[in-house]
Amino acid sequence: MTTHDPVPGELPSFRLDGRLAVITGASQGIGRTFAEAYARVGAEIVLAGRNTERLGEVRRSIESAGGRAHTIAADLGTMDGIRSLERGVSKIIEASKRQLILVNSAGFGFTKAALDVTGQDWDHVLNVHAKATFFCSQFMARKMIDRKYGKIINLSSTWSVSTDLGKSMYGIAKAGVSYMTAALSTEWAPFGVRVNAIAPTTTLTENTSQIMRENPDRAKRLHDRIVMGRFAQPSDLVGAALFLASPASDFVTGHTLFVDGGWHAGG
Ligand SMILES: NC(=O)c1ccc[n+]([C@@H]2O[C@H](COP(=O)([O-])OP(=O)(O)OC[C@H]3O[C@@H](n4cnc5c(N)ncnc54)[C@H](OP(=O)(O)O)[C@@H]3O)[C@@H](O)[C@H]2O)c1
DSSP states (O other), X not given: OOTTSOOTTOOOOOOOTTEEEEEETTTXXXXXXXXHHHHHTTOEXXXXXXXXXXXXXXXXXXXXXXXXXXXXXXXXXXXXXXXXXXXXXXXXXXXXXXXXXXXXXXXXXXXXXXXXXOHHHHHHHHIIIIIHHHHHHHHHHHHHHHTTOEEXXXXXXXXXXOOOTTOHHHHHHXXXXXXXXXXXXXXXXXXXXXXXXXXXXXXXXXXXXXXXXXXXXXXXXXXXXXXXXXXXXXXXXXXXXHHHHSGGGTTOOSOEEEESTTTXXXX
């Protein structure tokens, strides 16, 4: 029996003591919310993003609540940026015996009519959402495999399975994220690495709130598709994020968990 096999009669833990969580897109929005939540339940955090000022602010907020965090600035839209994150993360991991978590949350909303999508749009959307998710997972999986355990959590979206005007490019990227979640889980399950995704509906981060304010007709259309009758708040996603990072989900892999107020089921 490995230390991660369930002990009969013992309740699973949702705590992350003894874990080191690398979170991309941690300077704001969903990634920041997850970073602060993980730190509160015992994880040491590596915060990644481009904006050093905002990363520093998140680190200070974690530290002032008694947690521990590092920051690494990297543009994950490029392979050089991904490699630079890998180098920074490797140093921190080498100095730590903790078990590893990766959350791939770097991304951005993108809505544009298919007829107007350019080659540059295609590369940018796929690079940040799919390529960075794949290659960050790859370098972290190697380290997780060395430790015979790991958890990867990707950010997919309801747009991975639904359509709307202007969502082709973003949906293609997020369908790719959900597909890669399943595919990587199959390859890495024998080594103890679990790969899952969270698929939120419209979630009122600072950026998304502004987009919704600027497009009231679209906002109403999206709102009306959520059968629970409201948009998500970042805090609505935290339960799923804790579950998928913690030992409570050790037998769950390859799954995209919809946290969408019933959007998907409601058609
Ligand atoms: N909010 C929603 O409605 C919603 C719904 C479904 C899925 N999602 C997905 O959830 C994830 C997080 O979204 P969010 O709403 O939290 O977005 P957000 O508030 O705009 O934050 C995005 C984060 O990604 C980072 N980022 C963007 N481009 C980057 C790049 N090239 N290199 C490194 N970091 C980059 C940003 O950091 P810097 O600016 O510091 O680089 C920021 O920390 C995304 O994958 C998004 O597609 C969001």
